Amino acid sequence: MFPPANSExxxxxxxxxxxxxxxxxxxxxxxxxxVSRGEIVTLIGPNGSGKSTTxxxxxxxxxxxxxxxxxxxxxxxxxxxxxLAVDWTLPLTVRRLMTLTGPLxxxxxxxxxxxxxxxxxxGAEVQHLSGGEFQRALMARAIARxxxxxxxxxxxQGVDFSGEIAIYDLIQSIRNSTGCGILLISxxxxxxxxxxxxxxxxxxxxxxxxxxxxxxxxxxxxxxFGSRAAQALAVYSHHHDHTHLPDGRxxxxxxxxxxxxxxxxxxxxxxxxxxxxxxxxxxxxxxHHADDHSHDHKQPAGERHV
Ligand SMILES: Nc1ncnc2c1ncn2[C@@H]1O[C@H](COP(=O)(O)OP(=O)(O)OP(=O)(O)O)[C@@H](O)[C@H]1O
Numbered sequence: 326m327f328p329p330a331n332s333e334x335x336x337x338x339x340x341x342x343x344x345x346x347x348x349x350x351x352x353x354x355x356x357x358x359x360v361s362r363g364e365i366v367t368l369i370g371p372n373g374s375g376k377s378t379t380x381x382x383x384x385x386x387x388x389x390x391x392x393x394x395x396x397x398x399x400x401x402x403x404x405x406x407x408x409l410a411v412d413w414t415l416p417l418t419v420r421r422l423m424t425l426t427g428p429l430x431x432x433x434x435x436x437x438x439x440x441x442x443x444x445x446x447x448g449a450e451v452q453h454l455s456g457g458e459f460q461r462a463l464m465a466r467a468i469a470r471x472x473x474x475x476x477x478x479x480x481x482q483g484v485d486f487s488g489e490i491a492i493y494d495l496i497q498s499i500r501n502s503t504g505c506g507i508l509l510i511s512x513x514x515x516x517x518x519x520x521x522x523x524x525x526x527x528x529x530x531x532x533x534x535x536x537x538x539x540x541x542x543x544x545x546x547x548x549x550f551g552s553r554a555a556q557a558l559a560v561y562s563h564h565h566d567h568t569h570l571p572d573g574r575x576x577x578x579x580x581x582x583x584x585x586x587x588x589x590x591x592x593x594x595x596x597x598x599x600x601x602x603x604x605x606x607x608x609x610x611x612x613h614h615a616d617d618h619s620h621d622h623k624q625p626a627g628e629r630h631v
Contacts, residue, residue, distance in 0.1 A: 337506045344391035360506040370527035376510045403472030417451045437469035456483030477509040490557040493518040519559040537561045
């Protein structure tokens with residue numbers, strides 16, 4: 326088994342004060358984080374908060390308009406995008422999907438499909454795959470070229486709860502067996518993969534970051550979802566001091582409204598270094614909507630709120 330994330334090693338990718346601007350609007354700004362070999366970093370945030378933009382900037386698909394992105398020399402990236410531009414009217418087999426963007430040896434293709442449990446489906450039509458099988462096929466495609474960094478944009482979309490657990494198990498086993506770094510975007514604002522080392526919550530900037538709180542100790546959660554779910558999923562509890570209004574402006578805790586949301590705009594009160602108590606709320610319901618980003622939950626110690 327690959328050792329846990331090594332914070333001493335040079336990161337595979339490192340973002341420093343990154344901002345991306347389009348049509349005079351900052352899509353993201355002031356984004357700082359890194360992913361090291363063997364580390365799992367999960368980005369969460371409401372729709373339109375800049376998760377895909379951040380990931381694309383991290384892997385070099387987009388160039389930052391501000392700040393820097395450093396990637397390790399010769400970094401090999403395996404990327405599973407949120408959407409795949411495929412003409413679904415044309416027949417496409419799993420074999421063809423695997424080689425769409427470049428040649429692949431038979432051995433590497435077989436090994437990748439075996440790793441995701443799809444080796445028996447080489448000749449299957451992609452259109453006929455279930456949501457979970459399709460995500461696995463995309464993952465096989467990404468791991469076949471043995472990446473140093475695996476980037477997954479919402480890998481559990483269109484997958485049911487037990488499929489979600491199975492995919493998180495798979496991601497963890499890929500990390501354990503290959504030692505690659507993993508950067509993933511979660512569609513859920515609170516429940517993340519338990520093996521995540523760092524959760525980064527984005528909302529145009531890094532709102533907060535921390536470790537997910539393991540839910541394995543919660544008898545209530547285990548009763549509701551089973552012990553396998555508790556091993557695969559964890560709750561990330563957090564609190565924000567501002568609300569993103571539907572028109573894109575930001576309502577701050579002091580009642581002021583600004584066009585943008587940036588850590589240095591003078592409206593954010595820092596919580597850095599506060600000793601917040603852990604608060605297990607597995608199984609609770611949350612009122613965390615895309616346009617209302619506030620909670621009254623306490624958060625794990627060490628999270629940074631800006
Ligand atoms: N090329 C572009 N030009 C202008 N605006 C853009 C462009 N690309 C993305 N955006 C906008 O930037 C914001 C962030 O988009 P992004 O796709 O990064 O968000 P996201 O957090 O991944 O969203 P989702 O959860 O819905 O996938 C959105 O408001 C989007 O409309």
